[in-house]
Amino acid sequence: MPIASTPRFRLASLALVSVVTLGASFATRMAGTPVLPETPYDYASAELPLHLQHSSVLRWDNTPDDNPITDAGATLGRVLFYDVRLSQNETVSCASCHRQEHGFSDPRPLSIGFEGEPTDRNSMALSFARYDRTRRFFWDGRARTLEALTLEPIQDPVEMGMTLDALEARLEATAFYPGLFADAFGTPEVTSDRVAKALSQFIRSIVASNSRYDAAREAEEELFGRPLAGLTEQENRGIELFFGEGRCEQCHSGDMFVGNGLLNNGLDSTFTDLGGGGRRDPLGLKTVTGRGRGAFKTVSLRNVELTAPYMHDGRFATLEEVVDHYSTGVRISPTLDPRLRRGGRPIRPSFTDDERAALVAFLRTLTDTTLTTDPRWSDPFVSRAPAGQ
Template structure:
């Protein structure tokens, strides 16, 4: 009898609904987690209130490439985060819609679901991937729009109300739904098929130079890179922590310190991943280095001391780790094995 009553109730609810209104059921689409990620690191961060669905991901991708989000409809997220550049910008500083330059280099976007502390941007000013997607729209140096305008344009669009209904069960469009969709798409941007990944899976061999470069990377007496950038046991190739890596003696940009207000955080910036360096130049938070060689030279003989220098910069007093020319060449050879051509050519990540 209880089951019969339940069926009657469901029938009445459905009968009273608008006959012209379609009911959409979202299709779960969990992330395709790579083997090396499963074996070596924790599960990805997926908010309970924003599960991955096929409809949400498709909507997020469309929004990511659509200039409708910008004030004059001339700029999309992809203009500063290009798929062929591992979702970063070849320019030192990205331009906003009116030509205004930002003050930092555009960070590449991949493996974001494994950012466990949920602090995004170079200075950690964003507290979730959804929030990270929220900021550029109203930033006067980027898209220079308002969310009220964006919501109205999307609501009046011929396609978006239906797409939002399919993705979230409601045709009412707001900034929360927009950023949820974009975050869903961004979480699918997984880079995991570099030459070094294939080596770890016993599919290929590395050259003697590449192997020596990896040994330098892991050697505290030589490269000493692994403390901040991980190892063969950390497929992210970043610790996702903030460090002062000896770029300056004094700071124009306070980085994390500008967010926390703590002077001990001045000059600290988020460690970027070493994946896909072949595509993501220029390097550092301000794009000051145009080549991998220049980055290696910085750590070899270009370190600068300051009050907040990271203790991991152990040889700052001597200017750096002092690599030989051969060591530098070998280290670069290893770093290039972290290049993932499949990632930048994945049609699922391009505007097609």
């Protein structure tokens, strides 16, 4: 009999599970002290696998000259990311809505902020922000850099409800922070600018590059060769559909599977999305952001299996539902992207059941499960059970 199914082992693991769960829910309610490794984890020199060290990926690196990733900076970012002190009543952290086990997104269609209010939109995955080709953040693209973005959720009246003054005062008064700021920036001074920088370093360090698709690509001699010997016939059929009839690759492009802007992918024929405020695109691109246009960020599909539900409002619970949308559900509207229309009609390829299954099978090859357990990106406020127990 395999050891895992003996009653004694099951009982022991059950006990362990409940201790861990108890610890986790306790930690989300109490602002604690982080447990950090003696030597910081390696964030700065982590490299992409060879097939991603390519100009089609690297040229989108949005790391600014004045904020390179350092081990101490990303460590501070990690602590801030998981600290409920960043919210007014110390109940939510960034990680409440960006959960590691869900590819740093939220399994709830709308997230819940510090006072129990729902957010306007579905949370977004954080596993490729460093190489994000859109160069815009949030569903409506209103933030242009991570450094500009990271202080927004902290001050958002639904999400965390803090002022930057209150934030600085609170962190300054917390015993372990000045030391972490000194490690990261040379002096113990706590400023919101440094908070933004450290959080951005941490987020940039999270890159999902360890999927079955990556392993299969890595093993190929030819750079963009297909089919991929490391994937199944069904998965390769999914790739053909993704690059061919499905037109998916025309928007979710390259090895990061990310788009180049805000597009309307035909979810609605009238637009009721709130928020965004109808801002004009500063570059004057034809897809302007905001209310009334139905255009949203073309997000990366890396780790998409983990980041359900889908779309800016979390309307689809499964990848099958997403494929059904592109198969038969695309709706015409004045701003529907040209890649999804022919003349006045939406393109609806009507995939067969086998094609639908193949597309979903391919999307699942983009899952990097190491990202969900890597201690560099895990919650430092949850103390681990002592070794050997």
